Amino acid sequence: MSEFILKTNHLTKKYNHDFALHDVNITLKKGEIYGVIGQNGAGKSTMLRMVTGLAFPSDGSIELFGKTGTSELTEAHKRIGAIVEDPALFPNMTASENLEAHRLQKGIPGKDCIKNTLELIGLSHTGNKKVKNFSLGMKQRLGLALCLLSNPEFLILDEPTNGLDPMGIIELRELLKRLNREKELTILISSHILSELHQLATTFGIIHKGKLLEELTANELDQKCRQHLRIKVDNPNLGATVLEDNLSTTDFEVLSDGTIKLYRYLDNVRKVSMALTNHGLVIEHLSENGDSLENYFSKLVGSVDHE
Amino acid sequence: MNNLIKAELFKLKRNKSFWVIIGASTGLSALLHYLVIIGWWQMHGTVFDTAGLSELNALSTFTVPLFFNLIVSTLAGFFISIEFSQSGVIKNQVMSGNKRLHIFIAKYLVFSFGSIIVTILIPLVTALVMVILLGHGDVLNLTNMSYVGRAYSLFTLQFLGYTAIIMLLAIITDDSGKTIILSILFTILMFAIEKLPKPTFIELLYENSIFNQFSTVFKLTMSTGEITMSILIAFLSLIIVSVCGIVVFKKKEIK
Structure with missing residues (x-):
């Protein structure tokens, strides 16, 4: 197996004549928490959309779990859990129903995983409440529950703390750290809130105007900022x-x-x-x-x- | 693939619009059949009149593309397009490692299944029930039932081509409102082509299209050649439109 979970090679996305992402090379090793830092519109979501198969590179390639090529990448996507931009939920369904729809499409056997995931994420109390009546924070949690339902090896989260209250942010951070520690879950997380990423990530990639300006470990960043x-x-x-x-x-x-x-x-x-x-x-x-x-x-x- | 079909069926069952359409289709169908059977609403010259089944005249309303398009496009808008726009849940399916081809097929099958229920099955079953309840059960003899069976089997095949077109529009537009409007415009265009003078090439195309078949399949008698042609048109249309839909969906960037 490749030692890298994710490797992008000269990843580029062009819309007409504008580069949304230009020649980005990042590598993620197993068990790493990689924080993508960048301002709004820097190209973070574009990169994540390409990694998750929602968009296609104009140039360059993506290697996921050592796999490249369209069909192999699609197969590799089964091993990831992802939220890109907003969590995608059925507004007229309850939290359990949303998870059930996701369980069915992923072919996860048994319904126990739904109850367990709702408990893990702190949404077991929502009962028959429809998602359209959820707060933004609850929606974020449910989005994370969808990601975790199939016990992924690699988690991709795009601005996951949007809408979370301070306690929610702390809980999410602790949960991600625990999953990373206990299950050796590799995490790729993007944010424009630096302090938030600083407390979580082990490696940082700084993206600006579609370009990767710097890739450095948490220690290197601490040294630079010390x-x-x-x-x-x-x-x-x-x-x-x-x-x-x-x-x-x-x-x-x-x-x-x-x-x-x-x-x-x-x-x-x-x-x-x-x-x-x-x-x-x-x-x-x-x-x-x-x-x-x-x-x-x-x-x-x-x-x-x-x- | 089975997982995706199960998931689509689960979503269809919980789709509020689907149940509203079922209610509306059932209510409207029951009312129309009732009014026609008691003679309050006189319908003449329909295909069912010709077949000696004037009690089923109200069914002809549900076989006109301009009418059933309203039902099918609404379902497409609120079952397919909405997943691309408002909720964005299509992202979850694509990111889950499902092949886009499989996602498309699963959605198409379940969407067509839902469309057949609300556009074909409900009006047909309501008609049969109303005919029996209002004391005209004698018209449901073997000859008439063979005619209805043949006509509706062929109609359903053409209908599958139509749902493929609407699904293609839904995927292109990404928006429930646009899907409904575009499909109405498209159906009006087909209606205009049918009624207005047209060049020979267009006429040939139209005569060999599912839109012409929607009325042809209700002819009282059809030769084996005509039935074969009808089946061929349905399958070819389905394959061509579905291939276009799959290509569009495979190339589509999900927002």
Whole structure:
């Protein structure tokens, strides 16, 4: 079996002369939670629609569970659960009836799964209430229930927290984390709410104007966003030794251009500066750096917009 | 495929519009038959008159495309198109790993089944019941029943071609309102082609179409050649329109 659950190769979607998605390459490994970040209209849903078979690529290809080609991909879609854009529900049916229609079309044996899924998702109390009378949050939950009904190996969720109240968001996050942990469920989740994804995803793909700007792990993102002192001295090797010996810290890194990123002493810059100058080092640059996730995203997107 | 048919049947059973149409079709059919049988409403020159079955005259209303189109297109709008637009539930079927060909066939079969119930079965059964209840059961003899059986069997075959056309329109338009309006316009166009002078080529096409067959199949007597031709027209129309529908659906991007 392929080690990748999903791989897109130069995935492109063009409407007339406009690119909705351009040359996107992403990879998802088993058990990963991949967060697709992007503004509204960035191309997140377009990508998910192509991955789920709702739309067709203008160029490039999709590999799902190691399968490519139309009929093989269709077969592979049986192993996924997905909500793309709004949850697709029958408004005149109850929650159970919606699940029953889905169970029948997927050929899932036995009706027990309906009761169990409704309990898992916290909708077992809805009884004969029609979906048209559900709140947006309840509809989102029911959409998730449809996804989970067939015990998928790969979950694709497009803005799943839309309409959920704060408690609902926390519950959903915990549920997804639990499913990921216990069932090794791979999740591809899109959102324009960065803080929400930051607490869930293990890998991030930042999409802007149809292009994948950056793909990075949660650790890499944390490193980029972590507050630090940015130091440039005339002798970086000696600078590193001073930090280790005199300030007793190894929580720093020396970049290829000689810049030192120090993650300690943010509240005592003077002590760092004195330690370095006392050893005859010339400080060319010393500043406090680090971004919030939102700032990092804004800077990244902004730099592209200015190009 | 079986799963998809089961799911479509489940959805049809829970489709409010379907039950409203069933109620309307039953009520209207019962009323029309009653009025015709008691002589309050005089209908003359119908195909059933010619066959000596004037008690069934009201049935002729349900065999006119301009009339039954209203029933079929409403069902198409609220059973098929709505899944593409308002609820978007077609997404679930496509994302579930079902082949689009199978989705199309399952939808077509169940939609045609529902259409046959409301357009053919209900009026026919209501007619037979009313005839018996109002004391005209004697007309239901073997000869007359053979005629009705042959005519309605062939009519149903043509009707399957018609439901395929309406299904194609429903998939193209994605919208229940547009489906109803376009199918009405299409049926009016066919009616106009029937009535107005037309070039030979169009006339030849029309004469060998299901629209011409809708009336031809009710002729009192049909030769074996005519019956074979009727069956051929029905099957060819069904195959051609269905292939178009499948191609359109396979290429369709689901919003």
